[in-house]
Amino acid sequence: MLEALQAEFGLPGRVEIVAGHGGLPMVRLTHPSGARAVVYLHGAHITSFVPAGGREVFFVSRAALFAPEKAIRGGIPVIFPQFSSQGPLPTHGFARTTPWALVGTGATDDRVTVTLRLAPTPASAALWPYDFRADYTLSLAAEALTVAVQVANQDARPFTFQAVLHTYFAVRDIAATRVHGLQGTTYLDSLRDEARETETPAAIAFAAETDRIYLATPDRLTIDDGMRAVQIVKSNMPDVVVWNPWDAKAQRLADFGDDEYLRMVCVETGAITPAITLAPGTQWDGVTRFSV
Ligand code: TA6
Numbered sequence: 584m585l586e587a588l589q590a591e592f593g594l595p596g597r598v599e600i601v602a603g604h605g606g607l608p609m610v611r612l613t614h615p616s617g618a619r620a621v622v623y624l625h626g627a628h629i630t631s632f633v634p635a636g637g638r639e640v641f642f643v644s645r646a647a648l649f650a651p652e653k654a655i656r657g658g659i660p661v662i663f664p665q666f667s668s669q670g671p672l673p674t675h676g677f678a679r680t681t682p683w684a685l686v687g688t689g690a691t692d693d694r695v696t697v698t699l700r701l702a703p704t705p706a707s708a709a710l711w712p713y714d715f716r717a718d719y720t721l722s723l724a725a726e727a728l729t730v731a732v733q734v735a736n737q738d739a740r741p742f743t744f745q746a747v748l749h750t751y752f753a754v755r756d757i758a759a760t761r762v763h764g765l766q767g768t769t770y771l772d773s774l775r776d777e778a779r780e781t782e783t784p785a786a787i788a789f790a791a792e793t794d795r796i797y798l799a800t801p802d803r804l805t806i807d808d809g810m811r812a813v814q815i816v817k818s819n820m821p822d823v824v825v826w827n828p829w830d831a832k833a834q835r836l837a838d839f840g841d842d843e844y845l846r847m848v849c850v851e852t853g854a855i856t857p858a859i860t861l862a863p864g865t866q867w868d869g870v871t872r873f874s875v
Pocket of ligand 1: 773826
């Protein structure tokens with residue numbers, strides 16, 4: 584299969600389809616500047632973005648499992664059509680544990696792109712009986728990776744979904760890490776029965792397990808670990824989840840090192856509350872751009 588995908592979609596020196604961890608097919612993107620990115624067909628899971636002359640932006644656990652039925656612990660899990668346990672589906676939905684199809688690649692002097700597609704499978708249809716199509720496009724530039732999600736309703740009925748890029752960022756030290764851009768917004772505290780609070784400090788700091796859903800947020804955020812600032816610019820993704828498991832929960836996660844909470848933070852962008860309802864024949868588009 585890899586040879587056929589490489590023959591159809593490979594672009595010499597720009598796009599390669601190879602066997603990744605666990606033998607899972609992965610697409611390696613290389614920009615003329617030297618910037619690199621990796622996405623697995625499994626779950627359309629991005630596991631790496633290294634800007635030109637820079638260091639890895641995303642965190643992947645050393646204990647991450649690369650297996651068909653498991654979500655990869657790190658990078659960007661694609662959460663669709665359900666966030667967390669906010670419905671009857673498996674936690675965080677089925678998109679992150681389903682193989683996506685490679686449908687397109689491209690390369691110009693300043694962009695290398697790949698598009699993956701998820702359509703209903705017998706397993707997904709048994710859980711969520713709607714005719715949907717989800718397209719996921721990565722666009723790699725020298726200093727930025729842009730991720731676009733498009734969900735189309737090809738059914739005769741409306742359907743309602745949530746969509747989140749559950750992004751794990753690598754940080755030098757969680758104690759020195761701040762998230763800027765959410766001051767004054769309302770959040771639901773997932774650790775206190777979704778208690779509704781207002782973010783008052785200028786920046787979010789971390790000293791314990793943190794799990795919050797920020798609503799109707801500004802489109803520009805910054806994650807600064809004291810050595811590097813990662814910029815997030817998003818559109819049509821109103822909600823932001825900020826999560827660090829801290830020590831006790833880290834120990835309960837089998838695919839996460841006990842000490843790894845010290846070197847990661849999740850800042851997730853998407854549409855959670857309210858969920859999105861799509862009429863037949865319409866589509867939803869959400870975009871997030873990561874840059875340093
Ligand atoms: O997005 C935050 C969250 O919902 C946390 O509550 C935590 O459960 C995290 O996602 C990871 O979920 P997972 O199912 O990947 O272990």
